[in-house]
Amino acid sequence: MKGLVIAGHGSRSSAFRDVLExxxxxxxxxxxxxxxxxxxxxxxxxxxxxxxxxxxxxxxxIVPLFISPGYHVSENIPEIVRKIEDKEIFICDPVGDDIFVSFAIINKIFQLIE
Amino acid sequence: MKGLVIAGHGSRSSAFRDVLExxxxxxxxxxxxxxxxxxxxxxxxxxxxxxxxxxxxxxxxIVPLFISPGYHVSENIPEIVRKIEDKEIFICDPVGDDIFVSFAIINKIFQLIE
Known part of the structure; x- marks a missing residue:
């Protein structure tokens, strides 16, 4: 069985949670x-x-929904993962630099003009 | 002539700038x-x-490279844009909820296992 966790920074705004959901x-x-x-x-x-x-x-x-690596991605998430002993856990790079995010930037223009 | 601005929150970490670049x-x-x-x-x-x-x-x-809308996207950027009089400026939605970001999440797993 394989599982995915989309991990975000979090925010007081409910909009952040909505995006993860x-x-x-x-x-x-x-x-x-x-x-x-x-x-x-x-x-x-x-x-x-x-x-x-x-x-x-x-x-x-675990896929960090972050723009760039920083404390949470490089230190906090690995620290949490080290506490888990009974599962095989893979921490992926944060999504921000992905080629699909470049497409997302262009897609936001398409959505505005269509 | 059409121009694009990728607008980010910014960070003390140079990694954030690298992603925008x-x-x-x-x-x-x-x-x-x-x-x-x-x-x-x-x-x-x-x-x-x-x-x-x-x-x-x-x-x-202007495409905001933000996970979710908040103060910067909803208030700060529009306020800056209102000061500009000689250009036609379109503020797009932040990229975070885009379908291509869903692909980016999956792509980060592909990159880890390949």
Missing amino acids: LHKRRIEKLGLFAEVRIAFVEEGDPPLQKVIEDMKSESIF | LHKRRIEKLGLFAEVRIAFVEEGDPPLQKVIEDMKSESIF
Whole structure:
């Protein structure tokens, strides 16, 4: 069983959570992962450690929904992962630099003008 | 002449700027825009207002490289844009919820396992 966690910084604004939930719903529909969860590493509930502990998957991919690497991606998330002993956990690079984010930038213009 | 500004929050970390520069270089290569610039709305140089003022394009698209809408996207950027009188400026939605960001999440897993 493979699971995915979309991990975000978190924000007082509910808009941040809405974005994570949207990606969760889309990726769930693909049926690639037995579990898709969202988690927050700074502000918001549920926190990352609790999410990982609650998951049933033996293999879990964590994808940080961050623009760039920084404290949370390089230190905080690995520190949380080191506490988990019974699962194989892979921390991916943050999404910000991805080629698909370049497409997202262009797509936001298409959406405005269409 | 159409121009694009990729507008980010900014960070003390140079990694944030690197991400904006990377998207700038990729999109420049497409040749769709006469000008592609990066700008910062909270921390970093150049600030958005200066970038827009310096651009030669009559039409400028601003794409906020933010996960979700908030103060900067909803208030700060529109406020800066209202000060500019001689250009047609379009503020796009922030990239975070885009379908291509869902693909970026999956792509980060592909990159890890390949």
